[in-house]
Amino acid sequence: MTKTFTRRDFLKLSGAAAAAYAVGQFIPPLVARAARDNGLIDQNGDGYIPTMCEMCVWRCGVLAKVKDGKVVKLEGNPEHPNSRGKLCARGQSGLMNTYDPDRVLTPLIRVGKRGEGKFRQASWDEALGVVASKMLDIKQKYGPETMLFSSTHNISQPVFENILYGFGSPNYGTQRSLCFNAMIVANLMTYGMEEPGRDYSQIKYLILTGRNLTEAISTSETSALMDIIAQGAKVVTIDPRFTKTASKSTEWLPIKPGTDSAFHLAMINVIITENLYNKNFVDTYTSGFDKLAASINNYTPDWAEKITGIPAATIARIAHEFCAAGPSALAHNGWRTSNFLNSFQTQRAITILNALVGNWGVTLHPAAGEGAGALGSIPQPAYPRVTAPRLDGVPWKYPFVPLKLGIFQEMRDGALKGDPYEAHGWLISRQNPVLDLPDRAKTLELFGKLDFIATIDIIMNDTSWFSDVVLPEASYLERYDPLNLVGDKVFLRQPVIEPQGDAKSALWIFKELGNRLGIGDYFQYADEKDYINQQLKPLGVNVDQIAMHGYAALPAGEAKSELQWSTPSGKIEIFSTTLQKGGFAAVPEWQEPPQPTEDEFYLISGKVGQQTQMGTQNNKLLHKYEDSPRIWMHPDAASKRGIRDWDLVAVTSQAGNITVPVWVTPSIRPDCVYMTPGYGHLSKGLRTGYGVGASDSVLHVTYTDPVSGSQALTQTLVTVKKA
Ligand SMILES: Nc1nc2c(c(=O)[nH]1)N[C@H]1C(S)=C(S)[C@@H](COP(=O)(O)OP(=O)(O)OC[C@H]3O[C@@H](n4cnc5c(=O)[nH]c(N)nc54)[C@H](O)[C@@H]3O)O[C@H]1N2
Ligand SMILES: Nc1nc2c(c(=O)[nH]1)N[C@H]1C(S)=C(S)[C@@H](COP(=O)(O)OP(=O)(O)OC[C@H]3O[C@@H](n4cnc5c(=O)[nH]c(N)nc54)[C@H](O)[C@@H]3O)O[C@H]1N2
Ligand code: SF4
Ligand SMILES: [Mo]
Numbered sequence: 001m002t003k004t005f006t007r008r009d010f011l012k013l014s015g016a017a018a019a020a021y022a023v024g025q026f027i028p029p030l031v032a033r034a035a036r037d038n039g040l041i042d043q044n045g046d047g048y049i050p051t052m053c054e055m056c057v058w059r060c061g062v063l064a065k066v067k068d069g070k071v072v073k074l075e076g077n078p079e080h081p082n083s084r085g086k087l088c089a090r091g092q093s094g095l096m097n098t099y100d101p102d103r104v105l106t107p108l109i110r111v112g113k114r115g116e117g118k119f120r121q122a123s124w125d126e127a128l129g130v131v132a133s134k135m136l137d138i139k140q141k142y143g144p145e146t147m148l149f150s151s152t153h154n155i156s157q158p159v160f161e162n163i164l165y166g167f168g169s170p171n172y173g174t175q176r177s178l179c180f181n182a183m184i185v186a187n188l189m190t191y192g193m194e195e196p197g198r199d200y201s202q203i204k205y206l207i208l209t210g211r212n213l214t215e216a217i218s219t220s221e222t223s224a225l226m227d228i229i230a231q232g233a234k235v236v237t238i239d240p241r242f243t244k245t246a247s248k249s250t251e252w253l254p255i256k257p258g259t260d261s262a263f264h265l266a267m268i269n270v271i272i273t274e275n276l277y278n279k280n281f282v283d284t285y286t287s288g289f290d291k292l293a294a295s296i297n298n299y300t301p302d303w304a305e306k307i308t309g310i311p312a313a314t315i316a317r318i319a320h321e322f323c324a325a326g327p328s329a330l331a332h333n334g335w336r337t338s339n340f341l342n343s344f345q346t347q348r349a350i351t352i353l354n355a356l357v358g359n360w361g362v363t364l365h366p367a368a369g370e371g372a373g374a375l376g377s378i379p380q381p382a383y384p385r386v387t388a389p390r391l392d393g394v395p396w397k398y399p400f401v402p403l404k405l406g407i408f409q410e411m412r413d414g415a416l417k418g419d420p421y422e423a424h425g426w427l428i429s430r431q432n433p434v435l436d437l438p439d440r441a442k443t444l445e446l447f448g449k450l451d452f453i454a455t456i457d458i459i460m461n462d463t464s465w466f467s468d469v470v471l472p473e474a475s476y477l478e479r480y481d482p483l484n485l486v487g488d489k490v491f492l493r494q495p496v497i498e499p500q501g502d503a504k505s506a507l508w509i510f511k512e513l514g515n516r517l518g519i520g521d522y523f524q525y526a527d528e529k530d531y532i533n534q535q536l537k538p539l540g541v542n543v544d545q546i547a548m549h550g551y552a553a554l555p556a557g558e559a560k561s562e563l564q565w566s567t568p569s570g571k572i573e574i575f576s577t578t579l580q581k582g583g584f585a586a587v588p589e590w591q592e593p594p595q596p597t598e599d600e601f602y603l604i605s606g607k608v609g610q611q612t613q614m615g616t617q618n619n620k621l622l623h624k625y626e627d628s629p630r631i632w633m634h635p636d637a638a639s640k641r642g643i644r645d646w647d648l649v650a651v652t653s654q655a656g657n658i659t660v661p662v663w664v665t666p667s668i669r670p671d672c673v674y675m676t677p678g679y680g681h682l683s684k685g686l687r688t689g690y691g692v693g694a695s696d697s698v699l700h701v702t703y704t705d706p707v708s709g710s711q712a713l714t715q716t717l718v719t720v721k722k723a
Contacts, residue, residue, distance in 0.1 A: 049496040050077050050550030052484060054476035055090040055097060056612045057153050058082050058219045059484050061550065062091070064477060064496040071095055071477055071497055079549065081487050082219045089610045093621035097475055098497070102459050102618055102687055104472040105501025114447065115466045117684050124502065124512070131427070131469050132516035134452040135167065138424045144168035145388035148415060148426040150408070150433060155481045155493070156506035159523070160429050163510055165383040166519035170390045171415075171423065173408035177392075177709045178436055181405050182337040185708035186347030188402070189576045190355075192566030197365045198330060200224035205325035206235045207318070209260050209350060211334045214244040216607035218335070234325075236318060238263065240604060241632070241674055242667035254669050257602040257714045258340040258593030259308040263315060264331075264349035265590060266304035269296045270319035271356050278326065281358025285563060288575020292352065292587045299590065307590075309669075322353070327362035330354065336607075338710040341703055342591040348576075349588040355572045361562040368487065374554045375483065375490065376537040380522045391415050391423065398709050399582055407709035409437055409702050416446045425452040429506070430473075434462035435614035435678060438700030438711055439655045456509060459618060460685025472503045479505035480528035480543075483535050491551045492532070492543065507531055584707050593715060596671055600717040601637070603653065604674040605696050614678040618689035629679045629693035630663035633720065634670040638662065641720065648723040651694075653716050655701045658694035659723045673720060 048063040053074070061080020065073040074094050078085035087094075107127030112118025122130075138147055149164035150173035151157050164172055176184075184194045200221070206228070213225050229235060229248055237249040238260060246252035255263060271277050272293050282289050301312035308315075322329045331353040337343050354364055389396055391414030392407040401407060412433070415423035423446070437443050447453060447466045454469040455461075464470045473479070478499040483490040499505075511523035525531035532543045539552050546552045567573045580586035596602060607613075610622050617623065631651060633643065643649060645664045650657055651673070658680065668674055679693025703712040 048075070049494065050079075050492070050548075051477065051496055052080075052491055052493045052550075053083075053087060053091045053094055054154075054493070055088075055094050055616065056217070058217070059155070059486075059491070059493075060087060060091055060219055061491065062087065062094070066496055069497060071098060077550065079551065080491065081489075084220075084223070086219075086223075088217055088219070090612055090616060090619075090622065093616075093619050094477070096619045096621045097458070097616075098477045098500075100459060100618060100620070102685060103475070103500065103503070104458065104460055104464065104470055104685075105503055107472065107502065108470040110468045114453075114468070115444075115682075117460075117465055119470065124504065127469055127471060128509075128512050128516055131454045131471070132513060134454075134468075135425060135427070135517060138451060139167065142422075142424050143388065145170060145386065145391075146422065146424040147171070148173065148391075148411065148423050149428075150174065150426070150431050151429040152431040152436075154430050154506075155484050156510070157430075159482065159507060159510045162380065162522035163427070163514060163517070163519070166514065166522040167517060168384045168386055170386045170388060171392070171411055172406060173392075173411045173431075173433065174406060175408065175431070175436060176405045177401075177407040177409060177704075178338055178438075178711050178713075179336050180334075180338070181401065181407075181708040181710040182343040182347050182705060183333050183335065184405060185400055185402070186344055186351055187333070189400075189579055190348060190351035190567070190573050192573075193367060195333075195367055197367045198332070199363055199365060200228050202328055202363045203228050203330050204233050204328035205322055205330070206233060207238065207322065207329075207331045207353075208235065208245060208249070209238045209264075209332065209334055209346065210337070210339060211332050212239065212243040212245045212606060214248060215609045216335065217609060234321065240602070240669045240672045241606065243606070244609070253310050253314070256307070256309045256669065257604065257672060258342060259304075260339075261342055261346040261349050261588060262299070262304045262307040262590055263310060264346060264353060265296060265299035265588060266301045266312075266315045267319040267322065267353060268292070268349065268356065269299045270301060270316050271323055271353075272296060274319075276320065276323035277356040278358035281360070282356065285358075285360065286355050286572040286574050287569045288573060288587065291575040295587050295589070323357055326357055327359040329357045330359055330363040336713075338705075338712060339714040340593045340712045341705050341715060342593055343710060343712065344705050344707045345585065345588045345591055347708075351572075352574050352588065355574060360572070365562060366564075374538060374557070375485075375535045378531060378534050379524050389420055391420070392709075394709065398704075398706065400579075400584070400707050401709035405709065407704060408433075409711045410704055410709070412437055412443060412446055413702060416442060416449070422449075424450060425454075426450055427454050427456075428463055428467075429456040432461045432463050432614040434466065434682065435680075435695055435697050438697060438702045438713070438716075440695060440697045441656055442702070456506065458503070460683050461615065462681055462683045465683035465685055471509055472501070473509065474499035474503040474505050478503060480507065480532060481505070482507070483532060485554075488554050488556065489551045490535075490539075490554060492546055494543075494547055494550070579707070582707075594717065596717050599719050601633075601671060601673045601720060602714055603651075603696060603699055603716045603718045604668075604672050605677045605700075605713050606674065608676050611676070611678055617678050617681065617692065618686040620688050623688050623692070628661075629676045630661045631720070632663050632665050632668045632674040634668050634672075635664050635666060637670045638664045641722065643720070643722055649720050650723045651699060651718050651720050653699040653701060653718045655716070656698040658696075658698050660694045662720075673718065
């Protein structure tokens with residue numbers, strides 16, 4: 001983490017800058033303008049400009065040190081609540097996101113065979129013209145629904161959505177079903193909200209089920225976890241791997257994958273049969289407790305011990321400790337909860353455990369109101385009505401998957417099978433489906449069938465590599481984006497250097513493409529600053545006025561009632577009538593996952609602190625030899641197969657096979673192997689990342705949970721043999 005940069009330092013610095021703001025000759029015009037208007041840099045053009053990180057979705061506050069028209073250092077902005085003056089390793093390495101020698105800096109049009117990597121440079125006018133005419137061609141010949149669109153969470157995403165909904169396609173793939181569908185749908189069914197907020201300051205007892213907070217970072221939550229550990233809170237980590245979070249916990253339970261719901265059901269059994277629950281809370285604020293009580297008799301700790309590998313006495317003890325902490329306890333419902341087809345049951349059991357200790361209003365709260373209503377919106381017409389069914393089967397095959405979440409892997413499979421119709425084109429923005437979807441061969445097969453693929457990215461990622469047109473976005477240090485809401489403030493991303501080459505902001509790209517598609521009415525802003533000024537209008541400030549500190553405060557929102565839930569009964573639904581109507585288990589139940597044979601392992605995927613998803617492996621500052629990804633294997637499993645540390649092994653699943661070196665380590669159960677995702681790039685346009693490691697997406701079999709639409713990432717079984 002970086003040195004602490006105090007608010008005083010910042011004010012001192014900006015005061016000094018304001019005193020002498022003549023603009024030096026090296027300063028690019030965009031930044032020079034900001035400097036002139038706001039006094040952010042001194043006469044040599046040097047200074048700190050506040051903006052936001054985009055090395056991951058937390059968008060911590062950054063103070064970018066600019067010298068001679070170049071960014072030379074990124075510091076945390078102490079005024080930002082997520083980072084509070086700190087940046088993680090990825091945030092610190094953000095310079096290389098901008099200065100990566102493999103950046104795509106002009107629009108590219110494919111000249112060789114698809115996937116051969118031969119492109120020619122083109123002007124924006126030509127490239128956008130090609131994209132628009134191909135898309136309109138597809139619309140005219142086959143219908144707008146045969147164009148696929150996809151993008152992963154980012155702040156210009158609502159503007160991207162104007163392209164697809166304005167164009168008239170219902171087929172939109174986001175990361176959500178690969179990430180948190182099981183958690184969100186379970187929360188909706190139980191609490192009537194997507195994700196409650198957590199108040200760490202109140203937590204004395206925390207159960208983390210497959211939530212690796214110290215590596216799979218959520219800045220504010222990760223530091224809050226460290227704070228409560230320092231203050232003596234008990235933390236129980238349930239994970240088949242000894243993660244860094246496990247190492248910081250009071251207790252690590254190396255559970256057998258896919259059996260978490262058995263563990264939680266047994267906790268519920270103990271809590272109910274021994275009357276440990278908060279009767280007053282349960283009677284007043286929940287519905288269906290009796291039906292739960294009648295359903296858990298068989299789920300004893302002895303029963304769960306055989307399934308989970310966790311001793312019955314440990315399960316019973318944890319149930320007791322959890323209830324003893326009362327409302328100061330929290331069972332965390334995780335984030336990437338897409339592990340098994342039964343993960344939805346795990347999620348429901350977790351929501352119910354929280355209800356049983358009555359922690360609502362103490363450690364759990366309604367999510368803070370986003371305050372979005374306080375910002376101005378950009379006018380736009382209503383979207384055209386779409387009658388075509390969605391390729392992902394939502395809602396016609398998957399009635400409980402919210403339309404907004406969708407099922408990305410099913411959209412791909414529907415398009416590939418032509419069920420209910422074939423797809424012809426794909427427009428991708430800020431996403432890497434070649435690596436993020438399970439079963440890479442299938443994704444590439446679909447790529448092979450499509451008439452047209454275009455990608456908007458900053459580098460030649462694997463998806464760009466297989467595209468017909470690549471449109472280069474300016475990096476996050478080179479552009480404006482729509483405002484980002486965090487708590488009671490809106491934060492500004494502003495360019496700290498001029499875009500390199502011909503790269504452009506997403507706001508510019510989407511508007512220009514929209515105009516060429518004949519849907520310009522969805523993009524009623526003159527330029528990026530005008531977009532932000534329209535957002536800021538109700539606050540009575542403009543972008544130049546907030547540039548100095550990089551944020552604006554929002555008026556206080558209405559306080560939300562703590563004890564209200566938007567469920568059919570208005571209570572926390574332990575028994576879900578909605579699930580019952582859909583023919584699904586209305587109280588959580590045990591559903592047995594597939595078992596590995598003697599020969600097989602569960603394949604575990606999981607984040608590491610120094611990389612983000614599938615997108616940062618080409619960053620030279622993050623790429624180190626010791627990070628060279630190996631597959632983890634327990635010493636017992638290795639010696640049984642005559643495998644030693646660093647041996648190359650062939651890993652095979654029903655979907656594919658790869659070769660990787662082994663790390664023999666007791667940090668994993670003997671029936672599991674683990675791989676870091678995001679390696680094994682196919683694009684030779686990534687000169688640092690290419691040739692490093694292998695991709696677990698080659699091995700993942702596509703399994704979709706029928707209730708939530710989650711892809712079950714740990715459900716894939718593999719064999720491992722010496723290569
Ligand atoms: N540094 C960094 N931080 C990130 C990200 C990143 O890419 N890099 N990505 C962000 C995103 S998008 C997300 S979704 C979150 C993910 O946050 P998490 O969900 O916490 O992270 P993961 O590493 O995906 O998975 C967590 C753990 O689940 C374990 N696991 C797998 N199968 C099972 C099982 O059956 N039972 C149990 N109990 N555990 C199991 C894995 O061993 C792994 O340690 O992280 C966010 N933060
Ligand atoms: N095997 C395996 N698969 C997984 C997971 C796993 O743990 N293991 N995790 C799942 C989860 S939780 C998630 S959230 C998804 C994430 O997977 P994706 O949704 O694909 O997210 P990223 O890998 O972050 O890809 C983002 C792309 O954005 C590009 N990019 C970066 N900055 C910019 C920018 O400023 N502008 C533009 N236009 N592009 C930019 C990067 O180059 C990268 O190609 O993967 C899922 N798939
Ligand atoms: S957590 Fe790290 S990578 Fe993510 S926004 Fe914050 S500093 Fe950047
Ligand atoms: Mo995610």
